[in-house]
Amino acid sequence: MFLTIAFPVFDPVAIAIGPIAIRWYALAYIGGIVLGWLYARRIIHSEKLWGGTPPFTVTDFDDFILWVTLGIILGGRTGYVLFYNLSFFAQHPAEIFKLWTGGMSFHGGFMGCVIAVLLFGWKRNISVLSLGDVTCAVGPIGLLLGRLANFINSELWGRHADASVPWRMVFPNGGPLPRHPSQLYEAGLEGIVLFIVLALLIRGGALKRPGLIIGAFAALYGVARITSEFFREPDPQLGFLWGGLTMGMILSVPMIIAGLAFIAAAWRRGPRAAGDAAAKAA
DSSP states (O other): OOOOOOOOOSEEEEEEETTEHHHHHHHHHHHHHHHHHHHHHHHOHHHHTSSSSSSSOOHHHHHHHHHHHHHHHHHHHHHHHHHHHHHHHHHHHGGGGGGGGGGOOOOHHHHHHHHHHHHHHHTTTOOHHHHHHHHHHHHHHHHHHHHHHHHHHSSSSSSSSOOTTTTOOTTTOOSSBOOOHHHHHHHIIIIIIIIHHHHHHHHHTTGTTHHHHHHHHHHHHHHHHHHTTBBBOOTTOOOOOOGOOOOHHHHHHHHHHHHHHHHHHHHHHHHOOTTTOOOOOO
16 A cells, blocks of 8 residues: 555535536636735835836736736637647637636746736836736746645646655546645745745845846746656646657746846846836836
């Protein structure tokens, strides 16, 4: 008999009122957006963090929430369709719109956020780099809640784990083998660790260099995701790709490269002038 930790079986439905059922995964999205919005307001309020007047107002960010929410949902679904299951959706296009059946991609959601930041920044004539910095600073909150929801749903579980991993689990829909609880690894790395690192950078003055938090988020997320992918079972419709890589690994490499480029550019550009409320993206 394998020594394992019993998986704490959860009901994927958090709240049910008559025919209306709200799942934990939906609450993770809602909670991530609301908590991220509240944290962003605190960041924007603090002139000390910006070295002067912030380049946009709390009201601007309040208006931006709808834009970024649409970016996350539309981008996340589009990314899943294109990167993870294109052949299926090409044969069943109506399934694309059934978001309640699951299937979202972080990398697609990230690109949706990028587009939302660019469009909103240009529309309001505010710094897209600074807006992107705040958006990335709050991103780990949603990632943490999303990965916890994956764990609750017993999905995206890890690869087989031997007896050297005392916290391995047998997932209800993962077969008889004990596995890594990779959702929790991702929650820790992409959520808690990334949030702490970005918060420390912000306290150290990173917002004074527009684009620095964007770069740090992209590069560190890419490293965290690739690390987690070594313990996560690849999506069954894809399996392992070139040289044993997974789709998550492949999509994370460009994020690391782009992140390092953003960091280098932000450092060369130097800090924004104190009190410059109209800092623009270069």
